[in-house]
Amino acid sequence: MIDWLYALPEIAIVALGAAILAAIIAWLPRLVGRIPGLAHADANTEFVIRMQAPLFTMTALVLTFTLVEAERNFRQVDSDLTAEASQLNQIDRLLTRYDAPAATVLRPLVRAYAQSIVTDEWPRMLAGKPSQPTNLAYSELSRAIMALDPVPGRQSLIFGELLKSLDAAAESRDRRLANVRVRLPAIYWVVILFGALMLLFVSSTIGPTRLRTAVLGAQLAVLGAFIGFTFIMDAPFVGESAVQPVALSKAIQSMEARAK
Numbered sequence: 554m555i556d557w558l559y560a561l562p563e564i565a566i567v568a569l570g571a572a573i574l575a576a577i578i579a580w581l582p583r584l585v586g587r588i589p590g591l592a593h594a595d596a597n598t599e600f601v602i603r604m605q606a607p608l609f610t611m612t613a614l615v616l617t618f619t620l621v622e623a624e625r626n627f628r629q630v631d632s633d634l635t636a637e638a639s640q641l642n643q644i645d646r647l648l649t650r651y652d653a654p655a656a657t658v659l660r661p662l663v664r665a666y667a668q669s670i671v672t673d674e675w676p677r678m679l680a681g682k683p684s685q686p687t688n689l690a691y692s693e694l695s696r697a698i699m700a701l702d703p704v705p706g707r708q709s710l711i712f713g714e715l716l717k718s719l720d721a722a723a724e725s726r727d728r729r730l731a732n733v734r735v736r737l738p739a740i741y742w743v744v745i746l747f748g749a750l751m752l753l754f755v756s757s758t759i760g761p762t763r764l765r766t767a768v769l770g771a772q773l774a775v776l777g778a779f780i781g782f783t784f785i786m787d788a789p790f791v792g793e794s795a796v797q798p799v800a801l802s803k804a805i806q807s808m809e810a811r812a813k
Contacts, residue, residue: 558784559791570781574749574773579766581757598760605755609772612748616779619741623786630732630789631796637725638800641667643718644698645808651701651711659697664808666690670726671798671805678733679790691726695719737787745780752776 558566645663648656666687674684698719703712756769789796 556788556791559788563785563793566785567778567781570777570779570784571774572777574753574777574780575770577753578756578769578773581753582759582761582766585754585757586761595760597758601755601758605752605759608748608752608755609776612745612752613776613779615748616745616776616783619737619745620779620783620786622741623737623783626735626737627786627789627796630729630735633725633728633732634796634798635800637722637729638667638804640718640722640725641801642804642807644715644722645811647711647715647718649811651703651708651715653708655701659694659701660808660812662690662694662697664805664812666694667801667805667808671801675798678730681733691723695723733790735789737783745783749776749780 558569561569641663645660648660648663669684669687669690674687677684698715701712701715703709753773756773759765759769785792785794
């Protein structure tokens with residue numbers, strides 16, 4: 554629903570989160586002070602300040618834990634992509650070591666499959682659509698490797714490693730396609746929203762002065778900035794810091810260099 558925010562520069566998303574919370578806490582106390590029973594009173598200010606501090610701490614801790622989870626997801630997605638690129642590069646190396654004309658003619662198929670992932674499957678994957686050309690490229694590569702007839706000894710050992718690498722590459726592809734939908738569970742955002750709303754409410758019951766408004770604005774701005782940062786990290790394949798098929802492109806370059 555708010556994925557359009559990812560089209561903004563990341564610094565703008567962080568600044569927007571900080572500005573929204575800072576603006577709310579600058580305006581909200583004047584509104585809350587007009588509600589019967591919640592009018593600002595110096596006698597209650599000390600009590601509210603004592604309650605506000607641990608509430609901010611708890612909200613910040615929950616947000617920190619959520620950010621750690623989002624970053625862990627991001628790192629895992631990037632690691633899975635690196636593993637897939639390494640496995641395809643390994644297939645090409647094994648075909649080189651196979652040292653037979655039947656294996657040499659298969660090496661362009663590995664590069665074609667890797668190139669299809671980068672140029673065709675990647676944009677379709679982000680749009681939630683399947684890539685038929687990439688499916689066909691993998692099927693052709695798989696059938697060609699299975700058709701190899703290794704002689705006992707060195708070729709048989711390499712053939713066994715080829716099958717393992719081929720299966721691993723297929724599993725990595727499945728994980729990559731599934732990782733497109735990786736996001737934090739909605740309950741994380743519900744808890745963060747609840748904590749932020751309660752913090753805003755409690756903070757708004759403190760009698761406003763220029764100093765208090767400035768301090769509370771700075772405090773809530775920090776919280777808003779962290780919420781914006783967590784939002785950015787929650788979508789590994791979207792935004793300026795999105796995971797890109799750089800590892801696959803490097804693997805293709807290595808295959809091309811090896812083919813010379």
